[in-house]
Structures are given as C-alpha cells and as structure tokens.
Amino acid sequence: MAEAMILAENLSKSYRKVKALTDINLEVKEGELFGLIGPDGAGKTSLIRILATLLLADKGRASLMGLDVVKDFRKVRQMIGYMPGRFSLYRDLTVEENIRLFATIFDTSLEDNYDLIRDIYVQIEPFRHRRAEALSGGMKQKLALCCALIHRPNILLLDEPTTGVDAVSRREFWEILAQMQKQGITILVSTPYMDEAGRCNRVALIHNSKILQIDSPANIEAGFGSPLYAVIGQDTYRLLQHLRQYPHSGTVYPFGDSIHYTDQRGEINTADLAEWLRRQGHANIEVLPIAPNIEDCFMALGSSQPDASSYV
Secondary structure (H helix, E strand, O other): OOOEEEEEEEEEEEEOOEEEEEEEEEEEEOOOEEEEEOOOOOOHHHHHHHHOOOOOOOEEEEEEOOEEOOOOHHHHHHHEEEEOOOOOOOOOOEHHHHHHHHHHHOOOOOOOOHHHHHHHHHHHHHHOOOEHHHOOHHHHHHHHHHHHHOOOOOEEEEEOOOOOOOHHHHHHHHHHHHHHHHOOOEEEEEEOOHHHHHHOOEEEEEEOOEEEEEEOHHHHHHOOOOOEEEEEOOOHHHHHHHHHHOOOEEEEEEEOOEEEEEEOOOOOOHHHHHHHHHHOOOOOOEEEEEOOOHHHHHHHHHHOOOOHHHHO
16 A cells, blocks of 8 residues: 555635635655646645645644644645745846755755656756746746756645646646656646646546545546437527526536536436427537536536536
C-alpha cells in the first residue's frame, strides 16, 4: 500500500458567512497524480492554500508526509513546490533571475537540479534574458513550474495551472506533469476543466465547499446510474425548455450543441421521445444513446445536493 503523502481530515474553512470548505477528507498516495476538479468558488484554492501552509483551517487537520501543516509548517515548506493560480513571480526580473532567486532561497542551484527541470527549461531558455512580465501565458506557466521544482520537492501543489492558457499549452503542461510523476513526485492539481480529469490517477469532485466523490475517472464514469442520451435539434433553447416539461424527464442540461438527458424510467424508446418533441414543434430531432463522461457524473452528483437548482 502506497504511503499517504497528503492527508486532510475534516477540514472546514469559512470567510465570515461564506463556507469555503465543509468537512473535507482527502488522502493522496505517494506517486499519485491527483486532480481536484470543480467550478470556480468550489473551494479548491482554499484547500490547496491550507495544504501549502498559507491559510489556517477553522477546523480539522492536514499533514504532508506525516508532518502537520500548522505545527511543522517550516519543514512542510521545504518539501513542497507550490504554484498559485495567479502568476506570482517577480515580473521585473528576467526568466533566469527568477529561477536563480528561487534556487538561492532553497539553498540550491539551477545546475544542481537541472536534470529535473531540463525538459521544461529548454523551452524557456531562449527567453532567459526576457522579463517575466513580457512572457506569453504558456511561458509564464512553464517558468512558474520551473521555480516550483527547482529544489526538487517531494510534493507539487498546483492551483489551476492551466486556467487562461491556450489548448496547446494546456496539453503540453499535462505532459510535463506526467513526466514529473514518473520521477516520483506526488502531484495535487486543481482545475475547473472537467476534460482534464482523465489525465489523473484519481480525482475528487468538489462543489460548494463539499467533496461529492473520490475515485478514478474510469470508476466514476462507470458508476453513472442511468442511461444517458444526447438530444439534438435546431433550436437548442426551446428544446431544453420542452425537455424539462416532459413528464418523465430526469436530468436535462445543455452540452455543446446537444442536450444531455436522462429519463426517470431509465431505458426509453428514443422514437417515442423524438415524436413527443416533434409534436411540440421541433423538426429534425435526434435522440442518441451516449456514454457518460466526468462532467455528466458531476452534474448528476450535484443534482442530488440541496443546492441542485444551481445546476439547471
């Protein structure tokens, strides 16, 4: 059994009357690439900041490699690499100056740990004399990761590292994380992008301060409880309204240019549903059975919560 590198027990945090975290229990094993998946405001940043020793929980405890994040915060900071959601390096320093500054803080050097960051550094090396503020979003992302890795941490805590960057940079970043994992680094990464869940060994789905489910992406998708259908028509908004009025409708929500639909009866005759929609004035209706993805599972889990109205 792999060692628990990150452990959170009954963590809660509020900002006045706003609950950020409610009784969070989480365990990340050694060598895992673990995803914290949820929308903005779900509590992801608060949780990562508590684990990074930058924020105190109101209740509960957390430990990294067996060290308490409050009592042993100095030791914890030596063994983690932290990348906040906002670019927080020194904008008026060059790429090379930022990296060497962070190396000096941790009493190491670029040369000492070059083998760890080589694949990332070679991509930003052509810009090593450029100020950080002048870099593109993707290059800022790679520079921040270099600085987080420069002291060869045991654990990486990454708060929405792919938000605001282009699709190519997102893909490249996840490929870099996979390489870091192969070098034995335990990674906890948060993201609002559901499609990134498949890059992780396990994920925690989090919404409105609570964890909905923790498992591998494949197991979460396999546990989807009802047959799922994609309903396609010409007027998506009217189609959405009529599907919600259908007497047997379960969950109904837009997904790209289609509507994902479940029926209270489970398996349905798709022709019957298409015919009912035609009687409501819709033409060229298609009702297709589809396999659920993580976002479908997230929506289904969320619909059972007290605040389910926020999902429709």
